[in-house]
Amino acid sequence: MKYVISLKCRIRKAVVIAFGLFSIIFFSMGISVRADEPFVIVIDPGHGGENRGGEHEQYTEKDLTPIVARAMKEELEKYEGVEVYLTHDIDMDMSIKDRAMFASEKNADFLFCLHFNMSVNHNLFGAEVWVPATGEYYSKGYSFAQIQMQEFLDLGLYSRGIKTRINDRNENYYGILRYCTEERIPSVLIEHCHLDHPKDQPYYQEGEEQLKAFGIMDATAVAKYFHLRSEILGVDYSDYTVPETPIPADIVRPDDTEPEVSFIEVMDIDEDTGEVTVSVDAEDSDSYILYYEYSLDGGESYSELNEWPRPEWNTSLQSNTFTVQVPYDQPIDLRVNVFNGFDLWTESNIISMEAIPDPERLKREAELAAAREEELRKEQEQLQKEQELESADRDLEVVMPKEEVQEISVEEYTASEEDTQSLLFVVIILGIILLAMIFVAFFMAGKIDLLLRDKKRR
Numbered sequence: 001m002k003y004v005i006s007l008k009c010r011i012r013k014a015v016v017i018a019f020g021l022f023s024i025i026f027f028s029m030g031i032s033v034r035a036d037e038p039f040v041i042v043i044d045p046g047h048g049g050e051n052r053g054g055e056h057e058q059y060t061e062k063d064l065t066p067i068v069a070r071a072m073k074e075e076l077e078k079y080e081g082v083e084v085y086l087t088h089d090i091d092m093d094m095s096i097k098d099r100a101m102f103a104s105e106k107n108a109d110f111l112f113c114l115h116f117n118m119s120v121n122h123n124l125f126g127a128e129v130w131v132p133a134t135g136e137y138y139s140k141g142y143s144f145a146q147i148q149m150q151e152f153l154d155l156g157l158y159s160r161g162i163k164t165r166i167n168d169r170n171e172n173y174y175g176i177l178r179y180c181t182e183e184r185i186p187s188v189l190i191e192h193c194h195l196d197h198p199k200d201q202p203y204y205q206e207g208e209e210q211l212k213a214f215g216i217m218d219a220t221a222v223a224k225y226f227h228l229r230s231e232i233l234g235v236d237y238s239d240y241t242v243p244e245t246p247i248p249a250d251i252v253r254p255d256d257t258e259p260e261v262s263f264i265e266v267m268d269i270d271e272d273t274g275e276v277t278v279s280v281d282a283e284d285s286d287s288y289i290l291y292y293e294y295s296l297d298g299g300e301s302y303s304e305l306n307e308w309p310r311p312e313w314n315t316s317l318q319s320n321t322f323t324v325q326v327p328y329d330q331p332i333d334l335r336v337n338v339f340n341g342f343d344l345w346t347e348s349n350i351i352s353m354e355a356i357p358d359p360e361r362l363k364r365e366a367e368l369a370a371a372r373e374e375e376l377r378k379e380q381e382q383l384q385k386e387q388e389l390e391s392a393d394r395d396l397e398v399v400m401p402k403e404e405v406q407e408i409s410v411e412e413y414t415a416s417e418e419d420t421q422s423l424l425f426v427v428i429i430l431g432i433i434l435l436a437m438i439f440v441a442f443f444m445a446g447k448i449d450l451l452l453r454d455k456k457r458r
């Protein structure tokens with residue numbers, strides 16, 4: 001069966017070459033000539049039936065992928081030289097192997113498997129394309145995926161990259177890629193965006209038209225890859241340059257090691273706004289840095305994931321500076337984790353910072369202090385007034401004794417007169433006493449004289 005197909009392919013190629021040469025020779029023009037046989041495109045809407053896929057709010061993956069797939073088919077059919085099939089067009093269970101077998105039966109040139117993503121912690125966002133890990137399937141898948149990724153970037157989605165994933169038997173992890181590779185059909189698995197992340201939700205939640213736009217976008221990437229042209233659409237990708245991917249000699253393994261470097265420095269602390277500017281150095285030599293998250297409590301809790309600056313989807317800058325608003329009045333233990341394209345992360349060093357005082361609190365405290373000072377000033381003023389009143393009273397009291405002194409001096413003057421009078425009085429009294437004594441002495445002398453005279457007569 002495979003031999004028959006390969007033989008058929010060779011014949012087809014030979015016919016194309018011969019017809020091409022014929023055209024060049026006979027028309028002497030560089031007209032691009034299409035093969036008689038159209039390219040066979042198989043579109044596989046992910047999930048269906050009991051296999052619901054990702055579910056978020058009212059959105060279920062198995063309901064979304066057919067809308068994208070039908071729009072993709074409808075758009076592709078506007079191009080010439082293409083035959084398009086859906087693995088299933090009704091809501092039904094279909095094994096992964098049956099989808100690959102369906103593509104094989106149709107002799108598909110490529111299978112495009114459409115999905116929407118979700119993450120366990122609801123923290124991842126962006127679009128990604130998974131490709132087979134070996135040989136020409138890797139090469140074709142990777143070349144197509146680069147066109148598809150550019151479409152995602154143009155739409156505004158964040159690129160999570162173009163990747164391989166291997167199971168423990170060294171096979172493609174995703175069944176559809178594994179079975180398609182077994183059936184010798186190039187394939188890719190397109191994860192359009194994450195149903196459960198607010199950064200991706202604006203790309204699919206605004207109605208069915210957005211899902212159809214995804215389908216048109218996917219069809220355009222396919223048209224570019226196969227150099228299709230459409231008269232209906234008025235586009236011609238005949239000359240489109242498809243990125244070349246060398247066929248790898250060995251299995252292309254995913255990056256299974258964490259980023260080698262995650263080192264942080266605090267560049268600036270704005271005490272007024274509480275904004276801390278952090279510089280992060282990060283490196284992953286096997287892939288690229290995809291996201292970063294920061295912790296203010298030494299790794300107890302983290303911010304949401306943020307986009308790391310990347311000049312191209314598959315490269316990343318070595319350093320990134322970001323500003324974070326830290327809570328006031330709390331000591332901060334800053335740490336930054338960086339994630340590579342394969343969701344492996346490395347923790348940075350921790351930088352401990354003293355609490356930044358809350359300017360609002362400081363303002364309130366200053367206002368309170370000013371109010372208290374004002375109160376104190378008023379109290380002191382009152383006290384001063386009272387003291388002034390008291391001292392005025394005392395001044396009056398001080399004046400009063402002066403008058404008293406004068407009075408006293410008058411009194412003294414009066415007293416000195418009185419004293420003179422008293423002295424006079426005393427002198428008079430003494431004079432009277434003296435006179436009385438003299439009188440008594442004369443009286444006594446008279447008596448003695450009489451007594452002596454009596455004696456002589458005897």
Ligand SMILES: [Zn+2]
Binds near residue numbers: 046047053061115117
């Ligand atoms: Zn899915």
